[in-house]
Amino acid sequence: MTPAPIAVALDAPNLETAARWASLVTPHVSTVKVGLELYLRYGPDVLATVRGASGVRIFLDLKLHDIPNTVAGAARAVARLKPAILTVHATGGPDMIKAAVESAPQTQIAAVTLLTSLSEADLAAVGIQGPAGDAVRRLAALAVGAGAQALVCSPREVAAVRAEVGPGVTLITPGVRPAGADTQDQARVATPEAAIADGADLLVIGRPITGSPDPGAAAAGIAAALRRTALSRP
Numbered sequence: 001m002t003p004a005p006i007a008v009a010l011d012a013p014n015l016e017t018a019a020r021w022a023s024l025v026t027p028h029v030s031t032v033k034v035g036l037e038l039y040l041r042y043g044p045d046v047l048a049t050v051r052g053a054s055g056v057r058i059f060l061d062l063k064l065h066d067i068p069n070t071v072a073g074a075a076r077a078v079a080r081l082k083p084a085i086l087t088v089h090a091t092g093g094p095d096m097i098k099a100a101v102e103s104a105p106q107t108q109i110a111a112v113t114l115l116t117s118l119s120e121a122d123l124a125a126v127g128i129q130g131p132a133g134d135a136v137r138r139l140a141a142l143a144v145g146a147g148a149q150a151l152v153c154s155p156r157e158v159a160a161v162r163a164e165v166g167p168g169v170t171l172i173t174p175g176v177r178p179a180g181a182d183t184q185d186q187a188r189v190a191t192p193e194a195a196i197a198d199g200a201d202l203l204v205i206g207r208p209i210t211g212s213p214d215p216g217a218a219a220a221g222i223a224a225a226l227r228r229t230a231l232s233r234p
């Protein structure tokens with residue numbers, strides 16, 4: 001069976017737990033995601049540990065955001081770890097995004113538009129007025145113009161972003177919750193089925209899988225639901 005287009009967020013308190021989650025979910029999903037918690041605690045070695053024997057694709061979610069020269073150096077430093085995907089914040093601007101793209105040529109640079117934890121009220125409080133979708137589309141176009149090959153947005157905006165940037169860009173959506181699941185600190189959410197139907201290429205899912213007593217079964221269940229959705233589509 002082809003692994004589902006899911007990146008499981010390994011937001012674990014220690015390396016042993018992250019490695020266990022990775023080995024349980026990798027038969028069912030295409031990708032695992034290493035974020036700030038694991039990388040800051042364990043450093044570059046964490047990638048080899050979670051990659052394990054399966055050689056699963058690694059999404060390194062460091063959300064770089066600094067001046068272009070600093071981001072270029074940081075992207076060069078992690079490029080040798082061969083992550084499939086590396087994130088930067090789109091709000092760092094086109095020169096910063098271009099610096100990351102040029103410094104990690106074997107890695108897909110994904111620009112994070114607006115964090116999925118921010119509601120429209122939160123966005124207004126930081127000076128981003130109006131519908132989130134407007135700002136997300138603007139940042140998406142800017143990032144792709146600067147060379148980003150992938151974008152991170154909420155599943156609520158993914159259809160509008162797809163219409164804006166066309167078919168060649170990888171759209172990655174965190175803020176994914178199975179129907180009825182707790183949204184926790186995520187604000188702009190949708191179900192896995194809706195995210196895929198609206199054009200997402202890769203769903204980031206953490207706690208709905210890793211918080212389950214059986215993360216392997218939880219990943220397999222969501223993967224099966226996505227396959228059923230694909231089969232039922234005309």
Ligand SMILES: O=c1ccn([C@@H]2O[C@H](COP(=O)(O)O)[C@@H](O)[C@H]2O)c(=O)[nH]1
Binds near residue numbers: 152175
């Ligand atoms: O806008 C963003 C960008 C990244 N994330 C990351 O995705 C996961 C989501 O985990 P859940 O447990 O499914 O909420 C997490 O690692 C975030 O750092 C995001 O949520 N939103």
